[in-house]
Amino acid sequence: MAPVSLVSLGKAFGSIEAVRDIDLEIADNEFVVLVGPSGCGKSTTLRMIAGLETISRGELRIGETVVNHLSPGERDIAMVFQNYALYPHMNVAQNIAFGLRHRNLSRAEIKAAVLDAARLLDIEALLDRRPKALSGGQRQRVAMGRAIVRRPKVFLFDEPLSNLDAKLRAQMRIEIKRLHQRVPTTTIFVTHDQVEAMTMADRVVVMNNGVIEQVGTPLDVYNKPATRFVAEFIGSPSMNFFDGTLEAQGEDLVFRIGNGRALPVPRARGSAYSKHFGKRLTLGLRPEALSVSDASDFTIEVETKVVEPLGVETIVYFDLAGHPASVRAAPNRAPRAGETVPLSFDMTFMHLIDPEDGSVIPY
Amino acid sequence: MPKPIAQALSRRTATTPEASSIPYWAWLLPVMLVIGAFYIYPIIDALRLAFTDATLTGGAESYTVRSLQRVLSNPALPTILSNTAIFTAASVVGQQLLGLSVALLVVRGERHHLPGMLVLRTIVLAAWVVPGIANGVIWSMLFSESPFGAINGVLRLLELPTVAWLSNPANAMLSAIIANVWQGTAFSMIVLYAALKSVDPSLYEAAAVDGAPAWERFWFITLPQLKAAILVNSILITIQTLNTFDAILALTGGGPGRATEVLSLFAYNTVFYQFDLAGGSALSILLLLISLVLAALYMLFMPKRDM
Amino acid sequence: MRMNRLFRTATALSFTGAVALPLLPALAQDDLVTRDRVGLADAENSLTFRLTAYDLYSADPATAEGFVELFTTFINEHPGWRIDTQLQTGNLNEEQARILEQAQAGRGPDCAMIDSAQLATFKNAGVLAPMTDYFTQAEIDDLFPYVREAVTDDNGDIVALWWFTDLRVLYRNAGVVPDAPQTWEETQQAALDTVDEGYEGLLFNGGRTEGTAFDWLAFFWAQGGELVDETGAPIFYEGENREKFLAALQFYDDLVESGAAPQRVATITTYDDITAAAAAGTTAMFIGGNWQYAQLQTTLPVDQAEQWQVSELPGPTADQRATGTGGWAIAALSDDPAKVEMCAEIAKLYAGPGNAFQRLLPTSAALYEEYDEFAGPEFDVFAAALENGQARPGVASYPEISNQIQILLGEVLSQSKEPEQALDDAAAALEVGSDS
Numbered sequence A: 001m002a003p004v005s006l007v008s009l010g011k012a013f014g015s016i017e018a019v020r021d022i023d024l025e026i027a028d029n030e031f032v033v034l035v036g037p038s039g040c041g042k043s044t045t046l047r048m049i050a051g052l053e054t055i056s057r058g059e060l061r062i063g064e065t066v067v068n069h070l071s072p073g074e075r076d077i078a079m080v081f082q083n084y085a086l087y088p089h090m091n092v093a094q095n096i097a098f099g100l101r102h103r104n105l106s107r108a109e110i111k112a113a114v115l116d117a118a119r120l121l122d123i124e125a126l127l128d129r130r131p132k133a134l135s136g137g138q139r140q141r142v143a144m145g146r147a148i149v150r151r152p153k154v155f156l157f158d159e160p161l162s163n164l165d166a167k168l169r170a171q172m173r174i175e176i177k178r179l180h181q182r183v184p185t186t187t188i189f190v191t192h193d194q195v196e197a198m199t200m201a202d203r204v205v206v207m208n209n210g211v212i213e214q215v216g217t218p219l220d221v222y223n224k225p226a227t228r229f230v231a232e233f234i235g236s237p238s239m240n241f242f243d244g245t246l247e248a249q250g251e252d253l254v255f256r257i258g259n260g261r262a263l264p265v266p267r268a269r270g271s272a273y274s275k276h277f278g279k280r281l282t283l284g285l286r287p288e289a290l291s292v293s294d295a296s297d298f299t300i301e302v303e304t305k306v307v308e309p310l311g312v313e314t315i316v317y318f319d320l321a322g323h324p325a326s327v328r329a330a331p332n333r334a335p336r337a338g339e340t341v342p343l344s345f346d347m348t349f350m351h352l353i354d355p356e357d358g359s360v361i362p363y
Numbered sequence B: 001m002p003k004p005i006a007q008a009l010s011r012r013t014a015t016t017p018e019a020s021s022i023p024y025w026a027w028l029l030p031v032m033l034v035i036g037a038f039y040i041y042p043i044i045d046a047l048r049l050a051f052t053d054a055t056l057t058g059g060a061e062s063y064t065v066r067s068l069q070r071v072l073s074n075p076a077l078p079t080i081l082s083n084t085a086i087f088t089a090a091s092v093v094g095q096q097l098l099g100l101s102v103a104l105l106v107v108r109g110e111r112h113h114l115p116g117m118l119v120l121r122t123i124v125l126a127a128w129v130v131p132g133i134a135n136g137v138i139w140s141m142l143f144s145e146s147p148f149g150a151i152n153g154v155l156r157l158l159e160l161p162t163v164a165w166l167s168n169p170a171n172a173m174l175s176a177i178i179a180n181v182w183q184g185t186a187f188s189m190i191v192l193y194a195a196l197k198s199v200d201p202s203l204y205e206a207a208a209v210d211g212a213p214a215w216e217r218f219w220f221i222t223l224p225q226l227k228a229a230i231l232v233n234s235i236l237i238t239i240q241t242l243n244t245f246d247a248i249l250a251l252t253g254g255g256p257g258r259a260t261e262v263l264s265l266f267a268y269n270t271v272f273y274q275f276d277l278a279g280g281s282a283l284s285i286l287l288l289l290i291s292l293v294l295a296a297l298y299m300l301f302m303p304k305r306d307m
Numbered sequence C: 001m002r003m004n005r006l007f008r009t010a011t012a013l014s015f016t017g018a019v020a021l022p023l024l025p026a027l028a029q030d031d032l033v034t035r036d037r038v039g040l041a042d043a044e045n046s047l048t049f050r051l052t053a054y055d056l057y058s059a060d061p062a063t064a065e066g067f068v069e070l071f072t073t074f075i076n077e078h079p080g081w082r083i084d085t086q087l088q089t090g091n092l093n094e095e096q097a098r099i100l101e102q103a104q105a106g107r108g109p110d111c112a113m114i115d116s117a118q119l120a121t122f123k124n125a126g127v128l129a130p131m132t133d134y135f136t137q138a139e140i141d142d143l144f145p146y147v148r149e150a151v152t153d154d155n156g157d158i159v160a161l162w163w164f165t166d167l168r169v170l171y172r173n174a175g176v177v178p179d180a181p182q183t184w185e186e187t188q189q190a191a192l193d194t195v196d197e198g199y200e201g202l203l204f205n206g207g208r209t210e211g212t213a214f215d216w217l218a219f220f221w222a223q224g225g226e227l228v229d230e231t232g233a234p235i236f237y238e239g240e241n242r243e244k245f246l247a248a249l250q251f252y253d254d255l256v257e258s259g260a261a262p263q264r265v266a267t268i269t270t271y272d273d274i275t276a277a278a279a280a281g282t283t284a285m286f287i288g289g290n291w292q293y294a295q296l297q298t299t300l301p302v303d304q305a306e307q308w309q310v311s312e313l314p315g316p317t318a319d320q321r322a323t324g325t326g327g328w329a330i331a332a333l334s335d336d337p338a339k340v341e342m343c344a345e346i347a348k349l350y351a352g353p354g355n356a357f358q359r360l361l362p363t364s365a366a367l368y369e370e371y372d373e374f375a376g377p378e379f380d381v382f383a384a385a386l387e388n389g390q391a392r393p394g395v396a397s398y399p400e401i402s403n404q405i406q407i408l409l410g411e412v413l414s415q416s417k418e419p420e421q422a423l424d425d426a427a428a429a430l431e432v433g434s435d436s
């Protein structure tokens, strides 16, 4: 229950800069997800906030206090680890109560607090068990109970769901969200899974190579990615990319892709893109901006490679002008693999990316 | 064994048909034969000899309980047993404490990438490979009360009073314990070092986040996590120490008087000075019984499998 | 006891055991003497000989070379024979016990070196083969009486050759203690005087080792004390013997209590500890074995070595003297007369030329005349002292009696028990031990 600010935060392991220039203001009770590929520095950032890793550069504040040099215990934070880190020789109740020892609470008060947390997480029946005797999901709840019982200023989660199977993971996602609603607390959640990020976050922080690529609401980063990296990392299947050039065709702009076909650029983008006229650029289109149909006045014929029926929809993979690409199709209208089909393009969802620096050209 | 492998193995044995048709003890047969030949047989033979009047000087043996009675009613036995208890208890405690300290030091040093940790480990280990007799000889030179004795020489240089390390009966026991602990520490250190290394580091991080200061992390995480290793170590040190006599033999010979004569040395003397094979066997059976009882006691404290 | 001392030194040095190994090539050059045999590998006759590591296989190259020469001559005089040598390890008691055990099981060596202290045990076990036929009556008659008695069995047969003896004497640095003390009182006073001059005082074995009991027994024997009766039962703690025993005990106790001897004597378990102190010049007096004389002569520079002189051990009065005599024997454990004879020949090799080479004390008077090596003045002292020589009693209970004496001396010297109490406890322990 406190805002957290990271100001030019950086971490070096010897000569390797694992994380640098992290600027982030997290509001009170906000649920922020750090997402990015493995090794991008999420855990390092989180562990600097926890106090488990020293801070090489910058300043970290929790509430009004600069905590750079406070020990983890003094920061009033709680953390859930990827492997849960439950104390194996203590039962569930003792695990949950461990963090309360320095609170000057009576036995009865501790018991009540433990019971409260257990009830919240629906693990009352497990209080006497040792961690070894719990399932993965149950351990996960105990780890959360241990965090929640202390009512800390900040919750930190480091990939807490990655050891669970898919179904349990989806379920725990919802539970963590619900918990956050019932016990509003500033939460920083680390994951490499963009679905988790999108579904859980108030704001998503996309990281890559030790720096922040973009910060925004889930829909922001989905609809208006700031960089090619974000565009590609967020969303599944991934955005389609086609190299080509921006050209004029009479009054209008077109994007000419590798095989010579020109795709019409919406008029509304004209002024935003005019500076980039004639440049080699990359066109980004999400699979849902394409459709298998000849309804529009502009279509391209492609040969389908792989067809993935997902039930609610079917993903169709194909190559276009040397680029692997995909399109979402309604299950009943999906082609078979190897078929040649017409594709329609909805260019109102287009993104243009400068291949030089990977930035998405704003419009 | 890593858990996945263990699971895979247990799954295998459970489902492979040819495995289940062979009785389970068949796998143990070679081991049982070896143990039988090299461990059980000598024990049974010692047990048998304890009920005879056998001597090393020969003559026909006959069965009797007199040897046993004689050994058990020896007026020196209470002294010997209390020497043994003091020597063993102090050695176990000393080796655990020292071994744990060195192991913690090495683990911390390694975590902070301090140089010289391998050297430290090697030096400590070097003490372990020194044979017991050499250990006794080395310490008898250090503890020597002659004008050129090493430790007293240093004390004299520092203008401190010298100590009757070996000629005073109480000190002699202390000196024997020091020599034994010095030698055995390496073993404890290795066992505890391995155990420390296998403690999940995230437990310490969780405890740190939970606000536990260093000593609490040691008390609530390290010690419980080392419990099994410490107990196993205690069993091994106890048995090892109960059987130690070579270092004492070289250091004090059991003296002055009987001040440092422990049960194993007493048994050794009984056989090799008195040639009393039956009495020596009875004493070694007594030694075995003490070891077994102590080991069983330790096992009572062994953490259950759900650790 | 010389061997015992050497054994202990060896235990100290020879957890290597590799000490003697560098010598191997030197030995191997001579085809007739190798690491495990003397004689030609394909000789028609052979016997096994269990020997200690202090002559043929000595770590000292000069000693080893000398014996290689002696054995080469010997084997050339006994063509057709091969001696398969088996080295005893440094652990005296274990080795002797092993030989005995193996002999009883019929797996023993044909010929072996046996500590004179263990001779009675071997004799009583009946494993030693008579050798009488291989000695002349003159040779037998010439043995010192205590030696002859020890090597003769109940049938009057010679069953071993005790090839060298040793004895205990009082050493003094004549530069500090000009006159040899003759009585206990004089000894204590002389030692106190040396303490005043900054020396440690009188040193002697006082730890848990055979030497402690045996050195000290001289003071009990000097009064005519007897350890055991004719049946071998201990009687030293009864009647007159008890008084004599306590008097001798009091002598040691007073030495430490008065400061004439340092308390550390309770920790001395090897003669080498004492030699070291003498060589370092920290003591001016000690009770030691005859062999230490030669050691001091070789380790110290001449001017210092000259200062060290020997005299007979003091007695309660000047004419009550004794000294413990030890040494080693060679005996046959075989039934084959040819091998027994060969063993007797080996024993004579050690007794004569061997002793002369090592300057060990022969056990028959004639040998002192025969070899020039025994001409030094110290041999006069030794020979005179041997007149009052006392061997260990030839009874199987001696090792345990010695053990109890070591314990009680330790208790008295470390001031943890009064002499009477210590003696009573030892008596009680022996009574329990002997009622079987």
Ligand SMILES: Nc1ncnc2c1ncn2[C@@H]1O[C@H](COP(=O)(O)OP(=O)(O)O)[C@@H](O)[C@H]1O
Pocket: A013, A016, A018, A036, A037, A038, A039, A040, A041, A042, A043, A044, A045
């Ligand atoms: N203790 C460390 N020592 C050296 N390098 C480290 C250490 N911890 C992490 N790194 C490096 O820092 C980078 C970021 O790691 P991390 O924060 O764990 O990534 P993520 O959690 O995003 O997968 C990686 O390149 C990793 O190898």
Ligand SMILES: [Mg+2]
Pocket: A042, A043, A044, A159
């Ligand atoms: Mg990580």
